[in-house]
Amino acid sequence: MEKDLGKEIMQMRECYRKGNTKHVTWRRAQLKGLLSFLAEKEVEIFRALNLDLGKNYVEAFRDEVGLLKKSLNLALKDLKTWMASKEAKLPSIALLSYAELVPEPLGLILVISSWNFPMGLSLEPLIGAIAAGNAVVIKPSELAPASSSLLANALPNYLDTQAIKVIEGGPAVGQQLLHHKWDKILFTGSPKVGRIIMSEAAKNLTPVTLELGGKCPAILDSLSWSWDKEVVAINRIIGAKYGSCAGQACISIDYLLVEKPFSSTVVELMKALIKKMYGDNPRESHSISRIINKHHFLRLKDLLTDQKVKDCIVYGGSMDEDSLFIEPTILVDPPLESAMMTEEIFGPLLPIITGAIPFSCLEKSGLSSGQLDKIEDSIDFINSRPKPLALYAFTKNEVLKERLVSETSSGSVVFNDAIIQFAADTLPFGGIGESGIGKYHGKFSFDTFTHYKAVARRSLLTDLWYRFPPWNNYKLELLENTYNYDYFGLLLVILGLKRSRKTFHVN
Numbered sequence: 001m002e003k004d005l006g007k008e009i010m011q012m013r014e015c016y017r018k019g020n021t022k023h024v025t026w027r028r029a030q031l032k033g034l035l036s037f038l039a040e041k042e043v044e045i046f047r048a049l050n051l052d053l054g055k056n057y058v059e060a061f062r063d064e065v066g067l068l069k070k071s072l073n074l075a076l077k078d079l080k081t082w083m084a085s086k087e088a089k090l091p092s093i094a095l096l097s098y099a100e101l102v103p104e105p106l107g108l109i110l111v112i113s114s115w116n117f118p119m120g121l122s123l124e125p126l127i128g129a130i131a132a133g134n135a136v137v138i139k140p141s142e143l144a145p146a147s148s149s150l151l152a153n154a155l156p157n158y159l160d161t162q163a164i165k166v167i168e169g170g171p172a173v174g175q176q177l178l179h180h181k182w183d184k185i186l187f188t189g190s191p192k193v194g195r196i197i198m199s200e201a202a203k204n205l206t207p208v209t210l211e212l213g214g215k216c217p218a219i220l221d222s223l224s225w226s227w228d229k230e231v232v233a234i235n236r237i238i239g240a241k242y243g244s245c246a247g248q249a250c251i252s253i254d255y256l257l258v259e260k261p262f263s264s265t266v267v268e269l270m271k272a273l274i275k276k277m278y279g280d281n282p283r284e285s286h287s288i289s290r291i292i293n294k295h296h297f298l299r300l301k302d303l304l305t306d307q308k309v310k311d312c313i314v315y316g317g318s319m320d321e322d323s324l325f326i327e328p329t330i331l332v333d334p335p336l337e338s339a340m341m342t343e344e345i346f347g348p349l350l351p352i353i354t355g356a357i358p359f360s361c362l363e364k365s366g367l368s369s370g371q372l373d374k375i376e377d378s379i380d381f382i383n384s385r386p387k388p389l390a391l392y393a394f395t396k397n398e399v400l401k402e403r404l405v406s407e408t409s410s411g412s413v414v415f416n417d418a419i420i421q422f423a424a425d426t427l428p429f430g431g432i433g434e435s436g437i438g439k440y441h442g443k444f445s446f447d448t449f450t451h452y453k454a455v456a457r458r459s460l461l462t463d464l465w466y467r468f469p470p471w472n473n474y475k476l477e478l479l480e481n482t483y484n485y486d487y488f489g490l491l492l493v494i495l496g497l498k499r500s501r502k503t504f505h506v507n
């Protein structure tokens with residue numbers, strides 16, 4: 001296996017060296033091939049996502065297929081502009097010179113993806129890598145086997161198999177792939193594996209983009225209008241907690257911060273809206289995804305085994321191991337030191353934090369009192385934890401919005417909605433600190449897989465004679481005026497009308 005892998009990778013590198021992938025016609029053909037794959041295999045894709053995750057086909061279209069088609073259409077429309085060299089303005093002193101930034105593909109790319117959006121997280125990076133003219137290996141997650149197998153078996157019918165390959169397997173295959181030299185690795189997954197990826201990549205000085213996870217907080221201010229509360233905020237919170245792969249999404253809301261007096265209203269509104277979205281018996285609902293596998297089901301179940309956490313459940317909590325179903329669940333004030341509040345939840349459990357924070361956690365959370373007295377206290381709470389991938393705030397308070405932007409750090413900030421940033425091509429998608437390194441989506445994907453080569457062209461007709469030795473104070477004066485772009489001063493020095501104020505005798 002290892003030997004075959006090595007041979008395949010060598011052949012791909014050879015193919016890249018021949019230069020085919022750099023041509024606009026090749027890039028366009030692959031992007032169109034991907035579009036055809038999505039169109040012709042749409043039903044198979046929906047089936048695979050349903051098999052792997054119980055994902056409804058409408059959700060699958062909204063979160064994966066539809067987004068991919070949108071990204072492909074953008075890449076096809078803008079490809080020529082993205083590929084074009086950009087002039088880099090030079091100062092007038094550089095007479096008869098011209099400079100440009102020439103986008104050049106990086107070479108051989110490795111994409112390792114996770115299971116929760118197995119199509120989207122494999123193909124979205126592929127779009128950028130192809131558009132940028134690279135050869136690409138994708139290793140989908142073994143935990144979404146139907147999707148992985150569909151990618152491996154069907155994609156070769158639509159793409160250039162010399163330059164684009166899907167290699168299936170789990171951590172062992174991932175590890176084998178990491179033993180080879182890549183020109184860039186884009187990894188989507190956990191911070192734990194992200195660390196392994198980065199240390200393996202460091203051996204060859206391979207640059208990495210790490211799309212990781214973490215706990216994304218949402219702040220809900222005490223909105224007074226019922227429209228704001230019910231229709232907008234709570235609806236969007238429920239959608240962003242349970243509606244995208246049942247909360248198994250890196251940008252799902254992980255926990256909600258609410259002022260204590262508002263919390264019971266929030267819980268009541270949420271209960272009603274959960275019923276509206278998933279019916280009286282959500283177990284029967286086809287609109288909520290299932291947990292990916294038994295291991296993750298038990299991981300989530302474990303989060304609730306601590307009696308102190310269990311006692312905080314105010315809604316839901318039922319589970320069915322056979323169908324890997326977990327009911328949309330709400331908890332109020334689980335202990336901050338519990339795994340529920342220290343680990344990424346990645347499932348349909350929503351802790352609401354209102355205060356009643358044990359003293360042991362106060363120092364750690366940076367709060368001075370045991371309650372979230374004011375919604376503004378959430379800033380300290382968020383800042384006492386690793387930088388999240390996304391921060392959401394439902395508020396009309398403009399001062400709070402400004403403070404959140406300037407006083408907290410996260411991959412993205414969204415006011416009065418959640419998850420939608422993922423769909424915006426003009427916004428870079430990526431984390432900071434524990435939540436990731438680098439960014440992609442839209443033109444940022446092209447840039448992620450591109451080296452902007454600095455190209456300068458000079459004429460032989462002119463020169464700045466004073467940039468060469470032997471050195472003297474006169475040349476120092478000329479250089480100083482040059483770097484200040486003080487052309488008049490330069491002229492005066494050349495004409496002998498301006499004298500150096502400094503006289504150095506260093507040597």
Ligand SMILES: NC(=O)c1ccc[n+]([C@@H]2O[C@H](COP(=O)([O-])OP(=O)(O)OC[C@H]3O[C@@H](n4cnc5c(N)ncnc54)[C@H](O)[C@@H]3O)[C@@H](O)[C@H]2O)c1
Nearest residue numbers: 113114115140141170171174175189190193211212213250
């Ligand atoms: N930022 C994002 O865009 C984003 C999107 C989805 C998921 N995530 C994060 O991903 C995590 C869940 O995904 P997961 O369970 O698939 O993560 P994971 O880190 O366990 O696995 C991700 C990928 O890495 C591979 N892998 C695992 N061990 C490896 C090793 N030792 N060497 C090489 N490859 C290895 C897996 O086979 C899989 O393809 C969560 O933390 C979530 O927040 C982030």
